Amino acid sequence: MHTVxxxxxxxxxxxxxxxxxxKDEVPVGAVIVSDGRVIARAHNxxxxxxxxxxxxxxxAITQAAEFLASERLLKATLYAxxxxxxxxGGAMVLGRIDRLxxxxxxxxxxxxxxxxxxxxxxxxxxxxxxKGVLEEECAGILKEFFSAKRRKVL
Numbered sequence: 418m419h420t421v422x423x424x425x426x427x428x429x430x431x432x433x434x435x436x437x438x439x440k441d442e443v444p445v446g447a448v449i450v451s452d453g454r455v456i457a458r459a460h461n462x463x464x465x466x467x468x469x470x471x472x473x474x475x476x477a478i479t480q481a482a483e484f485l486a487s488e489r490l491l492k493a494t495l496y497a498x499x500x501x502x503x504x505x506g507g508a509m510v511l512g513r514i515d516r517l518x519x520x521x522x523x524x525x526x527x528x529x530x531x532x533x534x535x536x537x538x539x540x541x542x543x544x545x546x547x548k549g550v551l552e553e554e555c556a557g558i559l560k561e562f563f564s565a566k567r568r569k570v571l
Contacts (some may be wrong), residue, residue: 520555
């Protein structure tokens with residue numbers, strides 16, 4: 418069962434995903450919460466910035482570190498609309514994110530249970546994970562985006 422708080426913050430991440438959608442970016446959003454308040458919010462900006470590392474999670478981690486004036490995000494929870502990839506998962510471990518909450522699983526690149534389980538590697542930091550919060554909405558925006566892309570190609 419997902420908490421009301423997790424649902425609330427995932428809705429905030431979905432707002433960010435919609436911003437990406439409107440900018441023709443893959444619609445992924447992320448927010449980072451610490452001490453009960455949002456300290457970072459971001460969406461994919463890969464095409465806009467011409468930067469393959471400009472994932473929502475990476476941008477949010479940078480914002481949160483700046484906000485906290487620390488490279489350690491020890492009590493922070495990252496909410497992402499899709500399961501993070503290896504790059505984002507690695508940054509979460511390095512930043513010592515306490516908890517991850519994600520919406521849709523990513524069977525192609527997800528590293529918190531789908532393609533790989535980063536926590537099973539016994540790295541120097543493990544992240545608590547909650548999966549499937551607003552899963553249908555999170556998966557739906559991605560399906561809508563890629564369906565529209567396929568229609569334009571045909």
